[in-house]
Amino acid sequence: MKWKVGDSAQLTAVVDDQRIRNFAVAVEDLNPIHLDDEAAMKSIFGRRVAHGMISASFISAILGTRLPGPGSILLGQSFKYIAPVYVDDIVTASVTVTAIRDDKPILTLDTKAVNQHGQTVLTGEATVLFRELDDWRERQS
Amino acid sequence: MKWKVGDSAQLTAVVDDQRIRNFAVAVEDLNPIHLDDEAAMKSIFGRRVAHGMISASFISAILGTRLPGPGSILLGQSFKYIAPVYVDDIVTASVTVTAIRDDKPILTLDTKAVNQHGQTVLTGEATVLFRELDDWRERQS
Numbered sequence: 621m622k623w624k625v626g627d628s629a630q631l632t633a634v635v636d637d638q639r640i641r642n643f644a645v646a647v648e649d650l651n652p653i654h655l656d657d658e659a660a661m662k663s664i665f666g667r668r669v670a671h672g673m674i675s676a677s678f679i680s681a682i683l684g685t686r687l688p689g690p691g692s693i694l695l696g697q698s699f700k701y702i703a704p705v706y707v708d709d710i711v712t713a714s715v716t717v718t719a720i721r722d723d724k725p726i727l728t729l730d731t732k733a734v735n736q737h738g739q740t741v742l743t744g745e746a747t748v749l750f751r752e753l754d755d756w757r758e759r760q761s
Numbered sequence: 762m763k764w765k766v767g768d769s770a771q772l773t774a775v776v777d778d779q780r781i782r783n784f785a786v787a788v789e790d791l792n793p794i795h796l797d798d799e800a801a802m803k804s805i806f807g808r809r810v811a812h813g814m815i816s817a818s819f820i821s822a823i824l825g826t827r828l829p830g831p832g833s834i835l836l837g838q839s840f841k842y843i844a845p846v847y848v849d850d851i852v853t854a855s856v857t858v859t860a861i862r863d864d865k866p867i868l869t870l871d872t873k874a875v876n877q878h879g880q881t882v883l884t885g886e887a888t889v890l891f892r893e894l895d896d897w898r899e900r901q902s
Contacts, residue, residue: 631789633789639787642783642786642787643784643787643788643818645783646780646783646784646787646815646818647784647815647818647819647821647822648772648774648819648822649818649819649821649822649825649826650822650826651822651825651826651831651833652831653825653831653894654825659831659894662894662895663832663894664834664892671818671821671825672821672835673814673817673818673821674787674788676814676817676838677784677787677788677790677812677814677818678788678789678790680788680790680812680813680814681788681789681790681791681792684790684792684794684795684812685790685791685792690792690793690794690800691804692792693805693842694813694842695841695842696839696840696841696842697817697839697840697842698837698838698839698840699837699838699839700836700837701834701835701836701837701838751805753794753800753803753804754803
């Protein structure tokens with residue numbers, strides 16, 4: 621295991637209108653609160669907000685590409701949605717290793733996302749099984 | 762509250778290559794296991810798999826558009842990834858109300874996704890605050 625408790629990684633992205641619309645189509649989520657100014661004005665937020673799952677998916681993106689990275693298999697995730705993400709907000713998602721099992725290559729990570737004001741928008745936890753891609757191949761051959 | 766315990770809704774969608782690529786770009790998740798046949802062959806799955814968050818996002822799509830529907834505010838979600846979703850699999854996501862609080866309009870729902878073979882690919886739970894969009898507006902005026 622090349623990772624240790626305390627290791628962390630992050631990803632920053634602008635959640636602009638195009639990203640929200642692309643996500644909406646990709647996952648069939650055409651909720652008007654994300655896409656329609658007039659409907660969104662009636663909501664508690666008073667304007668359009670991004671899908672919470674966009675920020676959540678940034679976390680999965682880090683897990684799959686950076687820490688632990690390719691070869692990861694997501695076992696479970698939890699999310700608490702703390703605050704809305706508005707159109708054009710800049711979200712920084714991050715993951716930090718909190719535990720690694722002795723008996724299996726399974727990591728637990730604290731996960732969160734903050735906006736450009738430093739406000740936490742999402743917190744959670746992830747459990748990931750990790751082996752390098754090349755190690756998977758050796759086990760199969 | 763127009764909903765009651767036991768109410769359910771579902772959404773079926775084909776997780777084809779285009780959807781996977783659109784999702785990958787929307788959430789910055791270019792993990793090669795989702796996009797690159799050669800890298801994916803080295804993984805435990807032996808071929809490309811969809812992002813787990815696509816199935817997870819179908820669940821959020823139901824919550825935001827159908828049950829409870831527009832006016833929902835997602836408070837929290839958990840997911841266990843049970844089995845991979847392969848390119849061109851047909852995923853049916855579903856949500857079922859398991860509890861409604863007496864003191865606040867907060868619903869708890871069991872959530873899951875199955876593939877075209879009836880195999881469960883994802884299970885979880887969601888907690889949602891629900892008011893109709895028009896009801897939010899009245900409270901603001």
